[in-house]
Amino acid sequence: MGQTRSDDPTATADVPENAPEHCPGTESEFAGKSDACAGCENQAICASNDPKLPDPSLPFIKDRMAGVKRKILVLSGKGGVGKSTFTAQLGWAFAADEQVQTGIMDVDICGPSIPTLLGIASEQVHSSASGWSPVYVQDNLAAISVGLMLPSTSSAVMWRGPKKNGLIAQFLKDVDWGTLDYLLVDTPPGTSDEHLSIVQYLKESGIDGAVLITTPQEVALQDVRREIDFCRKVGIRVLGLVENMSGFVCPGCKTESQIFKPSTGGGKRLAEEMGIELLGCVPLDPRIGKSADYGVSFLDEYPESPASIAYLNIIDRIKEILGDD
Incomplete structure (x- = not known):
């Protein structure tokens, strides 16, 4: 069994070296019985009739x-729809109020982009007597990500589940x-794996809701x-849907054009179909990408942009739904 080493922040406790990639978890009724369990050194223990012990964490x-x-x-079944960028902007917006303490937890283990989006890619996580210290973007905005624990920004994370x-x-x-x-995940x-884990680990603490991000085209x-079906099956409240890259705004003339045609009705039609709220549509402004590359707040840099x-x-509506307005 592997043990956590105090000098290695990416080490994890009590994970067998040959654990299956799609481990159902010790509390699952399929523990030790699924095809993924074949070859795991804990298969016999997990498959026993003894009551499953709760996760000690x-x-x-x-x-x-x-x-x-x-x-x-912040969820999306599709990659490349601007989910991490939206998370970063949501964090900047909450933290615009100096009285609001905001944290961002990046659980995209294999593709951590939050450090770059927040301009902290060169920082490192440090340990103290009270635990790991998140990296602070400003006094009331902090983040944690595996990207802050790697030797370089080009280091690959090749981990099993x-x-x-x-x-x-x-x-x-x-x-x-x-x-x-606010803690934004x-x-x-x-x-x-990551989605099931976050739900399992927070089941006693509670999750206030999920914001789903999409783009207009049917493939997204x-x-x-x-993702909506997942939320309903695990009991997560869907706060609403955001349609990202909803048209293109020319920085010069402010004219908006469609880049991704909503051939099946886009986010509005999906929200109606699934019985959830469309929180809003964010047009594609090329300066969003520029702000992301430089790790600055797009909202602060270009407040006049549509x-x-x-x-x-959208952020005001999320606060209203949560009763925080």
């Missing part, structure tokens, strides 16, 4: 999360956030339908 996570008022997941899940547990129980008003595409909408106005309206 849960009490520590509950204690740490007691100081977090709101926990919001159990090790990724173990790191997510450590993000939740070992990071010293202090008191937060940026997730990878899909409905796999199909995956978002699966995209900034759309972002702020």
Whole structure:
């Protein structure tokens, strides 16, 4: 069994070296019985008739999360729809109020982009007596990401499911956030290990809701339908849907044109079909990409952009839904 080493922040506790990539988890009724369990050294133990013990991390996570008022997941079944960019802008917007403490947890283990989006890619996570210290963008905005633990920005993360899940547990129980008003969780595409882990680990602390991100074309909408189904199956409240890259805004003339044609009705039609709220549509402004590359707040740099106005309206609506307006 691997043990956590204090000098290695990416090490995870009690994860067998040969654990299957799609481990169903020790509490699952399929523990030790699924095809993925074949060859795992813990298969016999997991398959026994003994009652499944609760994850020992849960009490520590509950204690740490007691100081977090709101926990919001940002989801999308499809990659490349601007989910991480939206998470970063949401964090900047919440933190615009100096009285609001905001944290961003990047659980996209294999594609961590939050450090670059927030301009902290060169920073490192440090340990203290109270746990891991998140990296602060400003006094009331901090983030944690595996990207802040790697030797370089080009280092690949080649981990199987159990090790990724173990790191997510450590993000939740070992990071010293202090008191937060909002914790935003940026997730990878899909409905796999990272998503199931975050739901399992926060089941006692509670998740306030999820914001789903899509683009107008049907190929993205199909995956978002699966994400909505995932939320309903695991009991996560869907706060609403955001249609990103909804048209193109020319920075010079401010004219808006369609880049991704909503051939099947786009986000509006999907929201109606699935019975969820369309929080808003964010047009594609090329300066969003520029702000992301430089790690600065697009909302602060270009407040006159129609995209900034759309972002702020969406954020106001999220606060209203949560009762924080």
